[in-house]
Amino acid sequence: MKRIAILGSSGGNLYNLGGKEPLKLLGEIETQASSAGIKIAAIQFIGAKASMDNANESTLSRLYTWNSSEENIVFSEEKALKEVNGEAKKVDSIIAKMIEDGKVQGLVLMSSDPEGVNNLSIKAAAKKDIPIVGTGGTSMATIQSMGGKVIATSGTTGTTNRTRAVAAIQSLSRHWGLKYKPVISSSGKSSQNLDENIFQRISFRGIMMAAIPGFIAMSIVLALSKIPGLAKLNDAFDLLIKGLPVVVAAIAANQVSGLDEVGIVAGVVAGMLSIDGGLIGGLIGGILAGILAFYLIQLALRWNFPGTTANIVAGGLSGLISGLIVFFLISPIALSLGNGIRYIIELALNYNSIVAGAIAGLLIWPAIIGGVYHAAILPIVLLEMEKTGASFLGAIDMTGLVMVSAGITLANIIYPKQKSESAIAVPGFLINIAFGTFVEASYPFMFSDRLIFIGAILSAALSGVFVGIFNVKGTAYVPSVTAPALSNNALGFTISMIIALVSSFLITLFANKISRNKRNKEA
Structure with a gap:
């Protein structure tokens, strides 16, 4: 197994292109290296609080290194750059010895300092003739003049942490004859192969x-x-x-x-x-x-x-x-x-908006529970909004889902089957009212009581009737108190929303009362 050392700093131009986030930069290299079966042997990376173009000896910085026993990145406390450079030189001598002993077979450099804190490591790499890849035009040119075996070099302009890491590891893999495919990282670890999953990522x-x-x-x-x-x-x-x-x-x-x-x-x-x-x-x-x-x-x-x-x-x-x-x-x-999709919706509304509203309301809960909503209905909502800024199905979303969920949770706050359910209902109610989303908050109550479930569907259908009567077009995903203002009919939308909330609230109260009475009789 090949082992590499990562050397460098947050850099000048690099600082503005990912260098000011050393953990992400180093973690991306670690991830891509792991995909190629390459191990990290050592890290010596100076992360400053400013671009090295403007930094001075007192600029706060950290030294990032590699914990080989736990195989993770560690970093020092913030200190003046002069002090961090002194610590970095000590690590440089350690890495140089590792290279001389054959424990490091390649270098990845990011805005390194070949004449300063990275001097010993780079000299050792040149002597051992190990491959070097990296960014930083001036520094990489200096390394070549020192006899370093530079197999790939690049500037930093236009690059990202991921693309720099991919370029570096691909060059090393090709040099060593290793199989490598870029991966997407997650917390510094590989999560999925990019090209094998590229079509699966079309969501x-x-x-x-x-x-x-x-x-x-x-x-x-x-x-x-x-x-x-x-x-x-x-x-x-x-x-x-x-x-x-x-x-x-x-x-x-x-x-x-x-x-x-x-x-x-x-x-x-x-x-x-x-x-x-x-x-x-x-x-x-x-x-x-x-x-x-x-x-x-x-x-x-x-x-x-x-x-x-x-x-x-x-x-x-x-x-x-x-x-x-x-x-x-x-x-x-x-x-x-x-235009065809919007035309079909308009055709249905023009033919009979009340029936269209009732059917949409009746089907909205089965659609979201069955996973159809986000796959089919949401795109149609956005297609409607693309032309007018509001949507018929968006209004059904707010009345039939959000307000119905709010009514169910409110009823369980005021008159729950068990006192413990009130605490569960409070966050759901507040989020539905304040943000116009999180309809899933009502699932525990709907799935545990058939009457509440039926009540939710009927309340959504009833509110859909009024959406049709007033020919309302609006949207969800906004605070409920502001939703009417974003619709084409503020009064009609308000009435439709209130009907949805009150209907689901009363049905849920009734269902909870039946459940309580039944439990009391059994007791």
Whole structure:
């Protein structure tokens, strides 16, 4: 098994590109090394509180090292940089001895100091002719002049902790003939192989859930634009609508690629070119960008591109290619699909909004319990909001789920079956009212009592009837007291919400009373 030492510092330019978070930077290298079957033998890394371009002897810093017995990263207390450098030189001599003894077979350098605190280690590495990889143009050039066997070097511009780690370990693995596949890290440990799981990471639910804040922001701007004197916000609303595909594309590319900022850049580029395709166009563009970004960075590194160039290829070229595919080929189809879904909903509402509301309310609880809500209904809610800032199904969500859950939990606060249930119900009620989410808080009560379960479905259907009567369009995921203001009919939405809460509250009270009476008789 090959063993490496990681040397360097938080750097100058590196400081602003991940170097100021040494644990993440070092943890990412550890993760990628583990995927290749490479062990960490030693670490000597100086993490300063400022860029080394501006640091001085008194700048607070820490020395990060490797605990070989526990196999984890440890760090010192914060001290002046001058003092930390003194400690680092001691570690440097230890690592140099390890290299001389054959206990270290490779070096990974990040903004190292070959003429200072890393001098002995690098001289030993040059003498033993072991492979060296790393970033820091000036320092790596100095190492080559010292006779170091530099097999891969790169600047830091445009790179991230993950892509630097992937580039370093891929170069070492290729040099040693080791099998290596990049992985996603979790708390410094490998969690999943990136390319083996890349298509499994395409999660419409995850992408849409992450995009919700953008849609809520749009709704807030729309509501504010209705206030006298703030009509100019209509222009901001129109701009936000155009930007939504970019938001979705960036999230999709980041999640699918697993490359952090590189994936985000790819998604933004693809999203800007996918605007004409609407939300679906942005979604497709982002997913394509994420897939391309991952495979392009692997290809670029395999061809020995510097890390900076590999990042530019992955982030820029993948976004451009996928965006142009959507722009020229997919946008018209995606736009038609989105418009078609909205048209079907509008058709149902125009035919009989009351029946449509009742059916939607009746099915909303089975949908969320069965896992259909986040996979199918939520994307439709966001598709509706994409054009108007509010949604028919979004209103059903708030009335049929959030307010019904609030009614159930409120009843269990005031008149629970057992006193202990009141404490369970309080957080659920407060979160539903304050944040417009966490409908799962009512599950314990619904699943333990068939009458409460039926009451929840009937209350949701009843509130849906009133949503249909008032032709309400709104959203959940906002405080319940503000939800009516973000709808197209504040009074109608308020009435529908109150009906949902009161209905579920009364049915739950009735169910709890029956349960209490039954228990008292048995006692």
